[in-house]
Amino acid sequence: MDKKIKFNTKNLDLFYGDFQALKSINLEICEKEVTAFIGPSGCGKSTFLRCLNRMNDLIESVRIEGEILFDGQDINGDIDVINLRTRVGMVFQKPNPFPMSIYENIAYGPKCQGLKDKTQLDKLVKESLIKAALWEEVKDRLNKSALGLSGGQQQRLCIARTIAMQPEVILMDEPTSALDPIATAKIEDLMSKLKKDYTIIIVTHSMQQAGRISDKTAFFLMGEVVEYGETPVIFTNPADKRTEDYITGRFG
């Protein structure tokens, strides 16, 4: 069965000033799958990920050429960025809960969209926390500061916060790199569950993680996508020599 294509980039180039960080990227990312980006440090994975919800707008020197189609619409064209970001959520490498209560952290996004109804908010907060597998741990301290949570809990809170926006896509930039194996396992588990409702794109440095959780994998190198395909194929039978070298750890 062919899945619907969520993101489609065409000849995407990105420049930081004079430096070209992404070179002619052509990728099709399918709906309700986990897509992993792997590649050595500095190859442009984060840069590409941040293109997908236009977080690069924050950086003055960025210039983008080419097209990024989201459900067929060019997101660098005439669209509402706020609306795009509510549909494409993002979880960052370092957990970044706001210095507010756990409840407020999750209610923040919906409130910014104008949701005021207390019972609706309560329900949304609870559902999001349950989906993010955090409810049991925090249900008695919803009004305590989110900064008092452990790193792993904070990251799950950030995921819950993103889920509360009911997005279509969740972008995750090395979401487990600051966490211990147990917390990592919890979040990986969570992603497999979330994938039936959401399209997930994850950047990771861990081959095992990519292998465990993703359906498709893209291998980035020096701003280019060297190889992209079904995860099992990439990991067992890569077409490109460089992919094989990287995956087997022989890469310099």
Place this chain on the structure above:
Amino acid sequence: MGRKVKDNFAKGIIYLATGITLSVLIFIVGFIFVKGIGLVNFDFLTRDFNEKVFYAFVQNEDVSMSIDEEALKQKTPFDDRYESLIEGPIYVDNIGAAIAKVTYKNNATEHEQLVISYIEKNSPLTNAADSTGKEMRIGTDYVIQSINGTDFEGLSLDEAAALIKNQSDELKIKVVQPGGGVKSNIITTLYMVLLSLVIAIPLGIFGAIYLTEYAKPGRFVNTIRFAAECLSGIPSIIFGLFGMAFFVVALKLQISLLSGSLTVAIILLPVIIRSTEEALKTVPTSFREGSLALGATKLQTIFKVVLPCAVPGIATAVLLSIGRVVGESAALLLTAGTVAQIPGTLLSPGSTLTVQAYYVAKEEGNIELACAIGIVIIVIVIVLNILSRIMSDKLDVFNKK
């Protein structure tokens, strides 16, 4: 020379410098306290600076004394810095109060005067009215100068008491509300702090938000920053002159609370902008990104996430500002005036404690009084500092666990 010797030498210099700084500080504060503490008492804090003369209209109504003679003698509400008892007190039934004769002495004059030493609970003095019929208060230690047009000057205490008793209808008494206190200056100071902060803080915060969050870094922003820096180095007398020319004269705001606080607000702006900018810059980008990634607008991000994080820094700005307003003399001298009164409206003049201290020391040569005012200033600064510390701790989002 060994390394150890050099180290010890350097250490010695550090300790010496610290010691000198500390002892100078202690000496100054100690000097002010020793000089001024004798004048600081309850009256000093609750009375106006100037005496006030007015006519009181009082019912002629007999009220007998409810305490005995011994107890009456104990009632000596005199300001013992200036007054000492000569005669009395004698209780006078038809005003329901006791009067006494005292000598009044300050560094300029010495004379005798009649004062009220005790007032019965239901004495007619307690519901006196002024010439416009408005209710007014007559308290103990008020001086009485004449009754129904007859002066007390030159009369003995007994004669004066008899004169009061012999009046038949309503009494028209000329009373003097004693001065010598700094209540009005304290209140003016608090008004000035409040008003100038209310003007300067929002302006400063919005200015800082513009500079850090909106303005494109470049020549324009650098120019503004440079200008703000220069402003903070200009002596306040220059601002005073500007305030006088612009607010007082050109805008016709007169020498007033408003002119004063506008002028001081300008003095405060650079400090507030600077500290708020620093505070905004220390808010991690990850908070801004997190907020924007959730579909918040830039404005929502600034007001809901960034600003709350900057509260401790802004509180520092407020602290510095309070000290600046309380300590300001030159600029306020020219724009808010030296009238020791509680400003009734925004356009009335009033002198803050610091201006009053300057005035008293310079014009009256009364160092003790100036030092006493100095003590009040120090205490107010400390109290305001503690208050805003507590406030900022309450508001500090990183403190709540």
